[in-house]
Amino acid sequence: xxxxxxxxxxxSQISADEKRLIPHIKRFFECVVGDTEFYAALQQDAAGWExxxxxxxxxxxxxxxxxxxxxxxxxxxEVPTAELADxxxxxxxxxxxxxxxxxxELWRQQGDKTPSHRFNAWxxxxxNRCQSQLGQETNAAIVHAxxxxxxxxxxxxxCPFCGLAAEPLQEVLPYTDENARLWxxxxxxxxxxxGTAAGAGMCYWAxxxxxxxxxxxxxxxxxxxxxxxxxxxxxxxxxKPDWTRELLRLRREHVTASDRFSIHSTELLRRVHKxxxxxxxxxxxxxxxxxxxxxxxxxxxxxxxxxxxxxxQAKFVTTHTICCLSGYLINMVERSVRLISPCPPSERWxxxxxIHAEGGFADAAELDGFIVKTMAAxxxxxxxxxxxxxxxxxxxxxxxxxxxxxxxxxxLHKLTGAPHLVPLGRLxxxxxxTLGRVLEETAVQGQDVLAAxxxxxxxxxxxxxEENLL
Numbered sequence: 001x002x003x004x005x006x007x008x009x010x011x012s013q014i015s016a017d018e019k020r021l022i023p024h025i026k027r028f029f030e031c032v033v034g035d036t037e038f039y040a041a042l043q044q045d046a047a048g049w050e051x052x053x054x055x056x057x058x059x060x061x062x063x064x065x066x067x068x069x070x071x072x073x074x075x076x077x078e079v080p081t082a083e084l085a086d087x088x089x090x091x092x093x094x095x096x097x098x099x100x101x102x103x104x105e106l107w108r109q110q111g112d113k114t115p116s117h118r119f120n121a122w123x124x125x126x127x128n129r130c131q132s133q134l135g136q137e138t139n140a141a142i143v144h145a146x147x148x149x150x151x152x153x154x155x156x157x158x159c160p161f162c163g164l165a166a167e168p169l170q171e172v173l174p175y176t177d178e179n180a181r182l183w184x185x186x187x188x189x190x191x192x193x194x195g196t197a198a199g200a201g202m203c204y205w206a207x208x209x210x211x212x213x214x215x216x217x218x219x220x221x222x223x224x225x226x227x228x229x230x231x232x233x234x235x236x237x238x239x240k241p242d243w244t245r246e247l248l249r250l251r252r253e254h255v256t257a258s259d260r261f262s263i264h265s266t267e268l269l270r271r272v273h274k275x276x277x278x279x280x281x282x283x284x285x286x287x288x289x290x291x292x293x294x295x296x297x298x299x300x301x302x303x304x305x306x307x308x309x310x311x312x313q314a315k316f317v318t319t320h321t322i323c324c325l326s327g328y329l330i331n332m333v334e335r336s337v338r339l340i341s342p343c344p345p346s347e348r349w350x351x352x353x354x355i356h357a358e359g360g361f362a363d364a365a366e367l368d369g370f371i372v373k374t375m376a377a378x379x380x381x382x383x384x385x386x387x388x389x390x391x392x393x394x395x396x397x398x399x400x401x402x403x404x405x406x407x408x409x410x411x412l413h414k415l416t417g418a419p420h421l422v423p424l425g426r427l428x429x430x431x432x433x434t435l436g437r438v439l440e441e442t443a444v445q446g447q448d449v450l451a452a453x454x455x456x457x458x459x460x461x462x463x464x465x466e467e468n469l470l
Contacts, residue, residue, distance in 0.1 A: 010099035129463030175214035185364035229254030321352030
């Protein structure tokens with residue numbers, strides 16, 4: 001797993017001075033985006049930059065170099081690399097961000113390598129569907145983890161921006177001998193069924209990790225069994241400073257990912273910067289939920305749905321989701337399990353994920369049984385003759401002279417160039433015919449049945465057909 005160490009080869013390609021500089025560039029941009037007073041002062045008083053930066057714990061940063069990246073930091077437009085040639089600090093930050101994104105992509109690729117061919121095919125369909133439904137930018141940010149665990153039921157924070165609408169905290173799982181045995185055997189089941197891909201999972205979902213005082217004990221087991229220390233996101237970085245410092249210490253020991261703090265106000269950002277140095281937070285991403293830049297990207301799911309009026313919907317990305325899981329969501333407190341995948345938030349799926357199957361378990365053997373059963377029932381590698389065919393509901397079908405096209409919010413899928421595609425598109429668009437019936441109709445019309453079957457399989461693999469859901 002060495003290739004998954006955070007930022008990979010990038011660490012060996014930069015100097016010691018550049019490594020020391022990156023955390024300070026990171027903090028500089030956190031202040032630019034998350035603190036409007038800092039940004040205003042930066043623009044108004046060039047002579048006062050040094051004192052301004054020093055007050056925020058930022059050293060050796062040259063704002064005149066980094067200013068070229070402001071449009072990217074505010075997510076307005078991408079800056080061409082050519083414009084960074086004479087700005088080494090800006091170029092260093094660009095390379096660092098690209099390396100970090102590359103690590104996320106490596107994690108995503110691990111999900112294609114589980115021991116189950118059925119699961120691999122199912123997950124690839126979900127990734128392909130999300131590319132069409134959510135767009136390249138959103139889908140690229142989703143790791144499509146194969147398993148996620150909750151060690152509490154509910155969350156103590158009640159964040160107004162929670163895209164999962166977490167319930168109030170009801171119970172946490174203590175690390176007793178009995179619970180430790182269950183946890184360890186559950187992890188072994190996940191590792192056996194999903195392989196190293198399970199290491200890309202997390203131990204929180206609609207929960208706050210710091211609610212569980214034994215969180216790090218559970219993490220130690222996870223690291224030992226999965227081979228990777230999992231990523232953690234907390235929305236309460238200052239509630240238990242000692243807990244947070246332990247989180248930071250453990251991340252420095254296990255540099256396989258970056259952790260995250262959800263920041264909900266400028267005041268909290270300033271307090272976090274005061275409590276922790278730039279070096280302390282080198283491996284911690286600050287999600288600036290309060291900033292105009294980040295609020296525009298909030299998923300319209302969970303608690304954000306009822307709070308968004310028709311007049312203000314334009315500021316939200318309505319197809320965005322915070323769901324990063326195409327796999328099993330396992331709650332260790334209530335012993336529940338769901339098979340889910342990301343999707344745009346909707347009335348049917350208000351939390352931004354689809355539920356393919358759900359159940360419960362009393363022990364690891366029952367969880368294993370659920371995984372085996374759902375791999376067999378929900379994850380076919382090929383279409384069956386009795387399967388009813390329909391294009392995804394969000395796709396607009398249009399017949400073409402030489403085939404047909406399907407248009408989503410982000411992509412145009414065009415299938416042309418073969419005679420069988422003209423009737424095939426119309427037959428599937430009816431949404432009521434089985435694969436066997438479509439092949440019969442294709443034969444009646446004198447078209448190539450084998451070519452039609454091949455085209456339907458490709459449509460299935462690309463996630464363009466509806467799949468059975470709960």
